[in-house]
Structure formats: C-alpha cells, structure tokens
Amino acid sequence: MDEIVKAALKKWPNVPHCWGWLALDARGDWYMRDDRVQAAGPFPKVKGSRILHDKLREFIHRNYLADESGDWFFQNGPQRVYVELEAAPWTWRLAPGEAAPAITSHSGRQAQFESAWLDEQGRLFLATDIGLGLVHTLDMETAAGAVESGTWVPQEIRFDELPARFGYRLSPATAHAAQLP
Structure with missing residues (x-):
C-alpha cells in the first residue's frame, strides 16, 4: 500500500x-x-x-x-x-517458461501455480499463492501447452462454486x- x-x-x-x-x-x-x-x-x-x-x-x-x-x-x-x-480477483497473463508458464496478474504481480480449474464455459482458472484468477483469453495457447504437456491438470468445477471454494x-x-x- x-x-x-x-x-x-x-x-x-x-x-x-x-x-x-x-x-x-x-x-x-x-x-x-x-x-x-x-x-x-x-x-x-x-x-x-x-x-x-x-x-x-x-x-x-x-x-x-x-x-x-x-x-x-x-x-x-x-x-x-x-x-x-x-x-475472479485476478486475471492472469502467461509467458512461456522452461518448466511451466510464468504467471503474472493484471496488476503486474508474479504468482506461483498451485492448481488449475476448468468451468462449464471452458474458461481456465488458476489457483496461485496470491489467489484465484482467470487466464486471459490471449494467453490460452500458452496455457494449452501446459495442459497438453501434463504440467497443469485442470479439475472441473462449476463457475458458481469458485467464489466459496477460493x-x-x-x-x-x-x-x-x-x-x-
């Protein structure tokens, strides 16, 4: 602050x-x-x-x-x-990385991946050390690479369940x- x-x-x-x-x-x-x-x-x-x-x-x-x-x-x-x-409270921007994509919030804060979640609309949310956020639509290709390689394994969840869970x-x-x- x-x-x-x-x-x-x-x-x-x-x-x-x-x-x-x-x-x-x-x-x-x-x-x-x-x-x-x-x-x-x-x-x-x-x-x-x-x-x-x-x-x-x-x-x-x-x-x-x-x-x-x-x-x-x-x-x-x-x-x-x-x-x-x-x-969600955060929107994630992703940058390709050697082991996994680097995650940065819409406000420029770096975040560490904890888990991935896919809602009924096909939107990808990431839980991180600073909270839950939605992957920006422009970065879905990078996210898809992490999912396809098995680096991130999304769990299914209904959108209306996310706020209470996180x-x-x-x-x-x-x-x-x-x-x-």
Whole structure:
C-alpha cells in the first residue's frame, strides 16, 4: 500500500466505504460505474467507463487488496472502494517458461501455480499463492501447452462454486446491500 494512503487512513480513519463504483472484468480491465451506470444494470451486463489513465490504473494496482470476508477493494486514501468482479480477483497473463508458464496478474504481480480449474464455459482458472484468477483469453495457447504437456491438470468445477471454494465474492455491493444508504 502506498505511504500516502497509509497516512490518509491515519488522518481520516472513519471514511465510509464505497460500493458498486469500481469493477474488474475478465480481461483485467477496470471500469468506473457511476450512479447512472449502476441504475442501468449490474456488472458485467452494464460495464461503465473503462479506466484508460495509466497512472490511475497503477495506483489502483498498488492498493488492490481483500478484506477478511473475501471482498476485494481499492484503498483510495482513507476510503475503501469495493470492486465488482466479473470472474475472479485476478486475471492472469502467461509467458512461456522452461518448466511451466510464468504467471503474472493484471496488476503486474508474479504468482506461483498451485492448481488449475476448468468451468462449464471452458474458461481456465488458476489457483496461485496470491489467489484465484482467470487466464486471459490471449494467453490460452500458452496455457494449452501446459495442459497438453501434463504440467497443469485442470479439475472441473462449476463457475458458481469458485467464489466459496477460493474465498472471494463477485459482488460486495450485493452482499452488503442492507448496509447501503
């Protein structure tokens, strides 16, 4: 977490949380979802405005965390901005490696493979030392090589079982709707 964020938390410890305004899609892209977008429908059916500003994305990446309930958030100064997830907390980018592909998150964090999971839509998820993520569609050829060689042996799972098994929530806003103003 950035030092400026830590300082803001100390200065303003009781800032209310923000729900539904930030989302992460299956390709690792961030979206802003203002009141109008939220009223138009749930994520990912209605995505909102894709965040293209490099510095803002880097700031979100450095301050992207999970709480004890498995809700992912961006710590924006003293405020937690909870994230709506399309598929998983991470989107994996793969690079061919000698023994196995190197795994890097959409935010640039390196991860170590633990297990592979295939849902009913044929999407490949990887459990790693930093959590569960979906393999980016552009990297499925590299992933297929790891599967074909036996390096990764995917287990079948229904998509709706992934959050409970791996301890995250797709929609913190929905889970906390009763607490919202």
